[in-house]
Amino acid sequence: MNLQRITRIAVLAAMAYVLMLIEINLPFFPIYLKYDVSEVPGLIAAFTMGPVAGILVETIKDLLKLVINPGAGGVIGMVANFVAGASLVGFAGLARKLLGNDRNMAKDLFALAVGTMTMTAIMLLVNGFVLFPIYFGMPVAVGWQSAVAISTPFNLVKGVLSSAAAALLYRPLENVLRGGRLAPTGYRG
16 A cells, blocks of 8 residues: 555544544434444545455544543444444445446445445344344344344444435545545536
């Protein structure tokens, strides 16, 4: 990796950390589930520099949070946040890379949908079989039911909101992240 690439990843990770501090309670979800837009810089990194760059942004963001202020969830909360963010960003970035790097909004949206659906499926398994039983001390059957009823809808909403924000910001910021100027969207049909 060259210095410019490392710098871009570091700047996006710092932005992701700051965005992670702004948490929103979404209606209809338990108070412990908070939404933040911190995956957006990771998605932008994954689309402009590849899925590994996006996962690095997520890794640095969560390590910063863990070291500076882990919050009520502690290590388990950070693991959950990392798994969710890395799966969203990694699979969306991989799908976009496999679709080619042309300026096509349909391909961007498809890749974001792949990331959202993959994150939701992975988090269903992780929450149901690992995190809910460990963090809340639930039997696996109850953890699974809670994951289906609570975390799955939340992760879908989280993925859609973060994907929508990334879709709006990605193309205008793409040139800046590649060393150029801020540009209009430039999408082709």
